[in-house]
Amino acid sequence: MADENRQIAEELIEAVGGQENISSVAHCATRLRIMVKDREKIDQPRVEELDKVKGAFYNAGQFQVIFGTGTVNRIHEQVVALGVSESSKSEQKEETKNQGNAIQRLLRTFGDIFVPIIPVLVATGLFMGLRGLITNLMPGALPENFILYTQVLTDTAFAFLPALIAWSAFRVFGGSPVIGIVLGLMLVNPALPNAYDVGSGDADPIMFLGFIPVIGYQGSVLPAFIAGYFGAKLEKWLRQRVPEALDLILTPFLTLLIMITAALFFLGPIFSAVESGIMVGATFVLELPFGLSGLIIGGLHQVIVITGVHHIFNLFEIQLLAEDGLNPFNALITAGIAAQGGAALAVGLKTKSKKLKTLALPSSLSAFLGITEPAIFGVNLRYIKPFAMALIGGAAGGFFAALFNLQATGMAITVIPGTLLYVDSLLSVALYALTNIIAAGVAFALTWTVGFSDDMLDK
Structure with missing residues (x-):
């Protein structure tokens, strides 16, 4: 088996233009990701004819060869053993982040920010489904404490969603993730009128200067994303200008002070309205009649x-x-x-x-x-x-x-x-x-x- 995988690795390297045409190689769960210097030297039909290859395509600056789970690990080992430089997926992302047009780069960035928080949202969805199953099977028979317990499981991720998004945005844009978490938590601080209560009419926003509505941003996505982006950029800008002796104190202080002020009084209201407009359009498509x-x-x-x-x-x-x-x-x-x-x-x-x-x-x-x-x-x-x-x-x-x-x-x-x-x-x-x-x-x-x-x- 090892000899067979080694032969496939040798033929693959040759088909993509030889080692001199390969900058680095990495892999994910199913694909071998090859950074090539000259795309024109790739013989894609030849690659697709290799044993165990399930497909190949060029995307996001990488030539990606699909082998499937398990197999890709073994082929990767053989490719690296033959002398090809190994890199991590994060390093390859750094190499490809400036490739593609502006829209492609923006959407890749969305993926980098939202993909890491999806597992907890998957878990939350499973908790919701299980709670629905249990309550349907035993209506009225569950103790109040059990219902409260299930609410902890199902409501927490969305109650603090801005914190998750701001954390991920700071991470992607080069800021300190812990500052992002705190900024996101500030957006849902209990001292602010709860966004869900405001939406249902059970609470009123705080009107700042008589015309700026200030509320919490529970369940919001875009305001936290924008706050995370500008917050990370501001933190990096401050670190270049604040004296090293004061950096530990001043940089996080100024970043949080400036960003929560901007988020609550300026960025939040604007991008909350933008988010609502996007949802109206998307919901319109989802609610088209007759299937x-x-x-x-x-x-x-x-x-x-x-x-x-x-x-x-x-x-x-x-x-x-x-x-x-x-x-x-x-x-x-x-x-x-x-x-x-x-x-x-x-x-x-x-x-x-x-x-x-x-x-x-x-x-x-x-x-x-x-x-x-x-x-x-x-x-x-x-x-x-x-x-x-x-x-x-x-x-x-x-x-x-x-x-x-x-x-x-x-x-x-x-x-x-x-x-x-x-x-x-x-x-x-x-x-x-x-x-x-x-x-x-x-x-x-x-x-x-x-x-x-x-x-x-x-x-």
Whole structure:
């Protein structure tokens, strides 16, 4: 096995232009990430023909080769053993952060900020689903203390969401994360009128100077993001100018004083209004009648995934959950993901090519677990028609989910693992299962009948 992996590593290095064309190599859970000096020297078709390779593409300044979990670690070891310089993902991010146009860089930054806080929001969503299941099974039988305990589990992350976002923004933009945490906590200080109470009419904002509304920012995303960005920049600017002997005292003092003043009286009201406008537009699409939102989002989401800018949806999903703990967007994108798995499964079962079969079948399983990259780049997009059939399947599944207003209690997990976000009721679980079955089934049937044949292999 080691000799086989070493041979694959040798052929891979040669196919990307040799060691002299490789700056560094790193890996994530499924992909080998290669920083190359000259993209034109990459022989991508040759790379895709290598054993164990499930697909390859160039994105965000990296040539990314999909091997799958486990395999990628072993190939990475062999590539490094052959003398290629190793780098961490964070180091590669530093190399690529200035690549791409302004919009791509902005969306990459959104991803860098929101991805690290997603695990706690996933956990919160699971807690919400489990609480819903328990309360539905035993209505009125649960003691008040137990309900209070579940509220600690489900409400904490969103009550202090600005602190999480400000912490992550300070981390990404080069400030001190602990200052970001404190700044975020100031935005939700109990001394301020609670944003949820103001929204429900149970409390009034404090009017500063008679016209500036001052409230807490519980559940807000954009004000904390902007405060974190400017706060990190201000801290770095101050550290260059404050005498070293006073840096420990003055820099955090001035950063917090200036930023909380700006956030409460200026940045907060402005970007809270911007955030509300974005939510109105996004909610308008989600609330389109007759299942149209599902047709659009379920059908097109995976196209956006290909561009690599889908992290922008993290902001939208977080805001949806912060509002009422429910996320209708998850079911719609789940349909698109399940459909990619259905199309890849059809290719794997229909083809007589042993190599394609060993590529497509594991890729379909990966998609059913919520990771579509092997299915998209390794199979469906390579032959184009299966990808198109999967888009139709995603639209069909999304249409069904939208008709029944299916809503998750969390985010970031989809298809089979995503079932955990719908366990608040048996009806939700059943509708979620049907959404996936419809999406994958339509994609499978269309791919099997008109979307793929082995004749495509020659093309």
